[in-house]
Amino acid sequence: MTAIVLRDYQSLTLADTRTAFANGARAVLLVAPTGSGKTVMFSCVASGAMARGGRVLILTHRQELIRQTSQTLSAFDVPHGLIAPGHPPTADAVQVASVQTIVRRLAGLDWRPTLIVVDESHHATRTTGHGRVLTHFAEARVLGVTATPQRLDGQGLGRAAGGFFDALVLGPTVAALVDAGYLSRPVVYAPPGAPDLSDLRTIGGDFARDELAEAMDRPVITGSAVTHYARLCPGQPAIAFCASVAHAEHVAGAFRAAGYQAASIDGTLDDATRARRIADLGTGALQVLTSCEIISEGTDIPIVAAALLLRPTQSLGLYLQQVGRALRPFPGKGHATILDHVGNCHRHGLPDDDRVWTLEGRKRRKTDPAPDLAIKQCPVCYTVHRPARACPSCGFVYPVQPRVLEQVDGELAQVQRAAEREAAREAAKQAQRDAKTLEDLRRLGAARGYRPGWAERVHAARQGSQAPRRASR
Ligand SMILES: [Zn+2]
Known part of the structure; x- marks a missing residue:
C-alpha cells in the first residue's frame, strides 16, 4: 500500500473545491496547470466520494489518460472498473471511462454515478461526447479539471456561455509551481524568421491545417530549428510540434542529417512502435521526437528538456500543453528550453504568465493590451522575457529609451506600439x-533577406540622385 501525501497547494485546492460544492455549486471547474498533479487531486476526490457511499464516473478521452488514472487510483487503493474496449464490466463504485466507449453504451447502462469527474474538461461542451454523457446523467454533480478553461474558439465553459459549469476553482499558477520547484523554469527563444500567417484562413478557431503545413514545411524554418537546437540545447531530449505528418517527417530527417538521433510519430504507426519511440526519448536513445499533435495532451516524459514549436496555433490551450511537455521536473534537468519558431509567445504571452480565467471565456476587447506588450525580445540571443534592463540569458543591456511604459492601458499601448514601429522603421x-x-x-541586404539586386538598385539610385548635385558644385 502506497500512502499518497498531497502537496500543500493540492490540499488547499481540494479544500476550495469542497467549499464550492458546499456553497451550492453543482458543477465545479478546477483550473490547474499541466504538471500540478490533476490526476492525483481528482483521484483523491473520487476516493472521498466512494468512502461516503457515492458512485463516481471518471471521464477521459485518451488511452494514455485512462492508464494514468487507473494507476493513480490503484496507488490510492481505490478499487475501480474500466469502461473501455477489452475490459469486462465490474460492480465497482468508481469507474474510469473512455468517452467514446461510454457514449456507445449509455442506453444499456443501469448504473448511475453521483459524481462525474471530467478530465481535460475544456472538451466538455454541449455538442461533444462529454456533453452527451453529462446530459444523460444530469442529476450527478460534476468536477471538471483542466489547465485552460476555455474552448478552442475562446468561448467559456460556464452555463452562461452554453457550457456545464457553475463555479470556478483556481489552483496554483505555473509561476508558483516553478518557484516551488514542481516545474522547470521555461526559457523562451524566438529566433527570427517566423512565417507571416496573416493570409491564413481560420477554421474552427485555429489556422487552417493544410495552409499551416504549407507555411511551416520549409527548409529555411526547419534549418533554423536545427541550428538553434544545436546552439541552445544540443543533444537534450526534445519534442518538436509540427503542422502535418509529412512536416514532422521532414523535421526529423533534418535533425538526422545534422547528426542527431531523431524520429517522428503519428497516428498511422501501430501502438507498439509509437510507445517504443516515446520510450526511446525517455532513455536517450532518441534526442528529438517530432510529431503532429499526437503528443500534446497527456503524454508524460519528464526528461524532455526542450519544446520546439513549429506549429503555430491560435489556441492558448494547445500552446500551453505543448510547452508543458518540457516543464516537468527531472533530476539534473535545469531550465526548459522553448524554441518558438512560430510567434506563439507573441500571440499568447510567456508560458509562466499569470492569466485571468473566467467561466465566460476569453474577452475580445480592443483595449486589452496584446501579449507581446508585456514581453521583450533580446536582439542578440532572441530570448523572450519580461521587461527588464538587461537580457536574463546573455546580459545584453537595452539602450535606455525615454518614456518606457511597462504597464500601459490599451489606448496608450496602441500609441506606444505605433511609436515603437516608427522607431524601428527609422532605425x-x-x-x-x-x-x-x-x-x-x-551585406545589409543579405542580413535582411532582401532579393538579389536590391543593393545594386539602391546604389544606382544614389548615383543618379547625387550626380546632378555633384555637377552643380
Ligand atoms: Zn540575450
Whole structure:
C-alpha cells in the first residue's frame, strides 16, 4: 500500500473545491496547470466520494489518460472498473471511462454515478461526447479539471456561455509551481524568421491545417530549428510540434542529417512502435521526437528538456500543453528550453504568465493590451522575457529609451506600439543610410533577406540622385 501525501497547494485546492460544492455549486471547474498533479487531486476526490457511499464516473478521452488514472487510483487503493474496449464490466463504485466507449453504451447502462469527474474538461461542451454523457446523467454533480478553461474558439465553459459549469476553482499558477520547484523554469527563444500567417484562413478557431503545413514545411524554418537546437540545447531530449505528418517527417530527417538521433510519430504507426519511440526519448536513445499533435495532451516524459514549436496555433490551450511537455521536473534537468519558431509567445504571452480565467471565456476587447506588450525580445540571443534592463540569458543591456511604459492601458499601448514601429522603421532607414558602399548595402541586404539586386538598385539610385548635385558644385 502506497500512502499518497498531497502537496500543500493540492490540499488547499481540494479544500476550495469542497467549499464550492458546499456553497451550492453543482458543477465545479478546477483550473490547474499541466504538471500540478490533476490526476492525483481528482483521484483523491473520487476516493472521498466512494468512502461516503457515492458512485463516481471518471471521464477521459485518451488511452494514455485512462492508464494514468487507473494507476493513480490503484496507488490510492481505490478499487475501480474500466469502461473501455477489452475490459469486462465490474460492480465497482468508481469507474474510469473512455468517452467514446461510454457514449456507445449509455442506453444499456443501469448504473448511475453521483459524481462525474471530467478530465481535460475544456472538451466538455454541449455538442461533444462529454456533453452527451453529462446530459444523460444530469442529476450527478460534476468536477471538471483542466489547465485552460476555455474552448478552442475562446468561448467559456460556464452555463452562461452554453457550457456545464457553475463555479470556478483556481489552483496554483505555473509561476508558483516553478518557484516551488514542481516545474522547470521555461526559457523562451524566438529566433527570427517566423512565417507571416496573416493570409491564413481560420477554421474552427485555429489556422487552417493544410495552409499551416504549407507555411511551416520549409527548409529555411526547419534549418533554423536545427541550428538553434544545436546552439541552445544540443543533444537534450526534445519534442518538436509540427503542422502535418509529412512536416514532422521532414523535421526529423533534418535533425538526422545534422547528426542527431531523431524520429517522428503519428497516428498511422501501430501502438507498439509509437510507445517504443516515446520510450526511446525517455532513455536517450532518441534526442528529438517530432510529431503532429499526437503528443500534446497527456503524454508524460519528464526528461524532455526542450519544446520546439513549429506549429503555430491560435489556441492558448494547445500552446500551453505543448510547452508543458518540457516543464516537468527531472533530476539534473535545469531550465526548459522553448524554441518558438512560430510567434506563439507573441500571440499568447510567456508560458509562466499569470492569466485571468473566467467561466465566460476569453474577452475580445480592443483595449486589452496584446501579449507581446508585456514581453521583450533580446536582439542578440532572441530570448523572450519580461521587461527588464538587461537580457536574463546573455546580459545584453537595452539602450535606455525615454518614456518606457511597462504597464500601459490599451489606448496608450496602441500609441506606444505605433511609436515603437516608427522607431524601428527609422532605425532601419538609418542603417541603410549608414551603408555607404555597394559592399555595405549587399551585406545589409543579405542580413535582411532582401532579393538579389536590391543593393545594386539602391546604389544606382544614389548615383543618379547625387550626380546632378555633384555637377552643380
Ligand atoms: Zn540575450
